[in-house]
Amino acid sequence: MLMDKETIKNEIQEIITNADGEITSDEIYDSLQARVDPGRTQETIRTYVRELVNDSSALIGSSSNGYFKISTKKDALRAIQYIENRIPELEERVSNLRESWNNENPEDSI
Numbered sequence: 447m448l449m450d451k452e453t454i455k456n457e458i459q460e461i462i463t464n465a466d467g468e469i470t471s472d473e474i475y476d477s478l479q480a481r482v483d484p485g486r487t488q489e490t491i492r493t494y495v496r497e498l499v500n501d502s503s504a505l506i507g508s509s510s511n512g513y514f515k516i517s518t519k520k521d522a523l524r525a526i527q528y529i530e531n532r533i534p535e536l537e538e539r540v541s542n543l544r545e546s547w548n549n550e551n552p553e554d555s556i
Contacts, residue, residue, distance in 0.1 A: 454478065455494045459504055462495075468512035471495075 449457070461474050471488040478491075495513060498504035505516035507525025516522050548555040 451494075455498055455502075458491065458494050459498055459502075459506070462506055462513050463515045465514070468509060468514045470512040473512070 457478060458474055461477050462469060471491040474491050475488045495506055495508070499506050505522070507514050507516045507521055507528070509524065509528050514521065514525075516525055544556055
């Protein structure tokens, strides 16, 4: 059965909402695969979750253990803290990429 992207995203949100605690993208993928083709990789699941949060204002948090429904202030703060803790790592990656590019392309630095 072929489902469109929005239907798959709704299914993902429902799976997370009904999960008992945290659920990994692999577990979401496996659950969807039983019913639909969720995409080629678990990265598709992660992309859809990001879209749900960013575009649909879905209350979905994540941690190193998986995704969870945000239903309390404590959940929201934990989800926010997890994202904020990743910012320095992402900034370092940006800096390293920029430096590597500039070292190899001094005439076309960024």
